[in-house]
Amino acid sequence: MRVDLGDVAGAHPSLVVEDGRTGLGVAEIAVHDAMAPHQQFAEGVGFTKAQAKRRILELAKLLPATARKLVFIDLEASGLGxxxxxxxxxxxxxxGETQSLLIRPHDSWTEEAWDAQAxxxxxxxxxxxxxxxxEARAVCMALNEAFDGARVYSDAPDWDGFWFYRxxxxxxxxxxxxxxxxYDVFKNMPADQLDAIVEKANERAPRAHRAIPDVLHMRALYDLAAAKN
Incomplete structure (x- = not known):
């Protein structure tokens, strides 16, 4: 994904800043997620490579969520109680980067919450x-690091939010x-078009009540919807 700061500066005036020596607006600089073009950026505004990288990282924190990485998550649980x-x-x-973690039961989690049907x-x-x-602490640290700056989507935010809380x-x-x-992603999509996308996603990446198949299903839905736009 390529982000042109000029496209978002109107909605985010804080992005329109100038270098004190050159007077060039950095809102005209194209920022890449991969942070590759440090040299091009530096030549454009008279920064050194290190200064350019630092400025890019600073600006990336100010970018709207739509200009940052998307992640789709799913949790499985001991039950629904x-x-x-x-x-x-x-x-x-x-x-496409995908990962799952099994979670060791914490001492505070009771056996009575274990549901055989789940x-x-x-x-x-x-x-x-x-x-x-x-163990729970290591999982939490991994999640905070992985999702730093990301827009995190769940297809069951109430339940998943509760289990994240736990x-x-x-x-x-x-x-x-x-x-x-x-599902906010699809709120403006006509019902017949959404039905067709769901059918294709079910073929491409069927759900299986496990974390990875279910997040791949979400990503398939997202990719198919994006292709329609």
Whole structure:
């Protein structure tokens, strides 16, 4: 994705700043997510490479969320009760980077919240989570780092938000990202067009009540919708 600061400067006047020596507006500088063109940027405004990189990083923090990375997340859980807790979290970025983590049950999470029907759906036993899961604090730290500056979408933000709350509360870590409703992406799409996209996404990346297949399904929906625009 390429972002032209000139396109967003009108809505974000703080982006229209000038270098004291050259007087050139940096709103005219094209910023790439990969941060590759440091040399081109430096030559354009008279900065050194190091100064250019520092300025790009500063400006990137000011960019609107639409100009930053998108990530689709999903959680599987012990059940749907008020004391349920997360067992797996998975995510995929718009660029295709995908990962999932099994979560080791925290000492504060009760056995009574374990639902056999939920286990039958996702296929994750408590014994497997105890053996292969990652402790809650490490999962929270990984999520905060991975989602830094990202626009995070969930197709069930109420439930996923609750399970993130349970996770971060147990770990004693502050959650540094918020969730957006995935279906807001499609709110202006005609129903027949949305039905067709859902059908194609079901063929391309069917849901499976596991984190990775479900986030890949979300990304397929997003990609198909984007292709329509």
């Amino acid at each position: 008020s004391k349920s807790w997360p067992v797996e979290v998975g995510w995929t970025f718009e660029n 286990e039958a759906l996702h296929g994750l036993s408590r014994a497997r989570l105890e053996e292969e899961g990652i 996770l971060f509360q147990a770990a004693g870590v502050r959650q540094q990202f918020s969730l957006r409703d995935f």
